[in-house]
Amino acid sequence: AQKITQTQPGMFVQEKEAVTLDCTYDTSDPSYGLFWYKQPSSGEMIFLIYQGSYDQQNATEGRYSLNFQKARKSANLVISASQLGDSAMYFCAMSPEGNDMRFGAGTRLTVKP
Amino acid sequence: DVKVTQSSRYLVKRTGEKVFLECVQDMDHENMFWYRQDPGLGLRLIYFSYDVKMKEKGDIPEGYSVSREKKERFSLILESASTNQTSMYLCASSLRTDNNSPLHFGNGTRLTVT
Numbered sequence: 001a002q003k004i005t006q007t008q009p010g011m012f013v014q015e016k017e018a019v020t021l022d023c024t025y026d027t028s029d030p031s032y033g034l035f036w037y038k039q040p041s042s043g044e045m046i047f048l049i050y051q052g053s054y055d056q057q058n059a060t061e062g063r064y065s066l067n068f069q070k071a072r073k074s075a076n077l078v079i080s081a082s083q084l085g086d087s088a089m090y091f092c093a094m095s096p097e098g099n100d101m102r103f104g105a106g107t108r109l110t111v112k113p
Numbered sequence: 114d115v116k117v118t119q120s121s122r123y124l125v126k127r128t129g130e131k132v133f134l135e136c137v138q139d140m141d142h143e144n145m146f147w148y149r150q151d152p153g154l155g156l157r158l159i160y161f162s163y164d165v166k167m168k169e170k171g172d173i174p175e176g177y178s179v180s181r182e183k184k185e186r187f188s189l190i191l192e193s194a195s196t197n198q199t200s201m202y203l204c205a206s207s208l209r210t211d212n213n214s215p216l217h218f219g220n221g222t223r224l225t226v227t
């Protein structure tokens with residue numbers, strides 16, 4: 001079974017600085033997808049970024065990038081130039097071939113002005 | 114944009130009641146999912162479905178069942194609600210059964226069982 005580990009229950013970052021949210025995973029599947037979602041206080045789940053297990057390059061989406069280290073089974077999210085609106089819960093998730101996605105426990109990010 | 118609609122935002126039920134949580138998606142997605150979200154535990158998969166009348170158990174199916182009679186609708190059923198089922202329930206859908214298809218979530222139903 002897949003397991004996703006997010007070891008940082010809470011993180012603080014100063015506005016305009018970069019922050020890295022950690023995620024490690026465990027799977028025996030050769031092919032899988034890695035995802036990050038944002039959940040603001042309103043409760044909606046917002047898809048941020050995707051990385052395929054066979055992708056050679058790290059995924060980027062605007063200020064979000066995914067630092068994918070396959071041998072270490074890590075998929076850290078990097079947010080550059082943090083904004084106050086980035087304050088939210090962030091979830092790392094992994095999807096096997098069947099798309100039944102599993103999630104980590106989440107990291108609560110607080111951006112300080 | 115995909116819209117996933119959960120019928121209730123807040124629900125309060127009594128122990129032992131049968132509870133139905135409804136979810137509808139409007140983008141002809143193949144797959145639908147039910148998760149529960151609890152602080153410190155993240156999202157845990159209860160049940161999912163790849164097709165009409167088809168269901169698969171997730172990681173925590175005990176105490177729950179599901180129904181998918183139409184492609185757009187996926188219902189979660191608590192046969193006899195218990196206080197440990199007090200939680201936020203999230204429904205999601207995805208276009209394809211492969212590992213690069215992101216999930217689209219509803220806004221959640223916060224269920225309280227007293």
